[in-house]
Amino acid sequence: MDLIQIYQCFCDRTRLRILHLLTRSPLCVCHFQQILGEPQVKVSKHLAYLRGRGMVSTKKERNWVVYSLPERRADELERNLRCLQDCVQTDAVFRRDIQKLSKLAKNCCEPCGLFRRGLNGRRTSAKTKGSVHLRS
Amino acid sequence: MDLIQIYQCFCDRTRLRILHLLTRSPLCVCHFQQILGEPQVKVSKHLAYLRGRGMVSTKKERNWVVYSLPERRADELERNLRCLQDCVQTDAVFRRDIQKLSKLAKNCCEPCGLFRRGLNGRRTSAKTKGSVHLRS
């Protein structure tokens, strides 16, 4: 809620990447693992950090926890997220994150309904091998 | 130079107030003391922090050290400073800081040339009592 807290959340690269991704789409923990290439603990802790400061909200979706930006956001958060988007437009890491996100949106079959396109309404459980619920 | 470093600099209230003031005018340490109402050490340390990260630059002016935003700033810094200004527009503390700055700009006789108006070119040393170079 506080401007300082916003900057505190913004001042770690992993959290910044998480927030940047969330400006595009709600995501569950293993999506972040996948995209960021960081271990589960690390991701989970940063998400907890953000959650503790009201910077993200969660909802349970089957066995997954889906993180998103809070629907009603403080004006300062909104502004800073926009500023962030402007700032990282040309940054290699952040761009790749978005690319990976698009790929994920095409290949991921769970949790259902997260990504609007490319899913064809499939909601059978993901029976593919591998740690994440991806089709091959 | 780094976006993360910018946010690190932004995530302390004192530093945020300092940077916000600097978007208006270059200032010396005792100006900050005066406006922020914080002890000299505290101000000095935060300025050192900012200096160490290239967020401000300094020049010696007689017996004072004048801090300012670097003339050539990274795009991200510029953007974020603007965003900051937007965010704090209605914030009581930040507004008061600016008010105090205007008052200072009228009453301060040293260091010369910092404030363009209200000085009448006086550059005699400040012989008034009190810790700071203010007229009464």
Add this chain to the structure above:
DNA sequence: TGCCTATATGCCTAAACAGGTATATAGATT
């Protein structure tokens, strides 16, 4: 029941940080 998958948390360590007290330095003034 026992395993698997997704996620969270407790404990640990090393580093950074914020603020305080005391002191140093440097230039100007008396």
Add this chain to the structure above:
DNA sequence: AATCTATATACCTGTTTAGGCATATAGGCA
């Protein structure tokens, strides 16, 4: 030379943080 003013720095303390390892929880599934 002694003092004053402006500023910086060293040292100390308590707090926060980041990351790692191990473990907990909880819901599905064999």
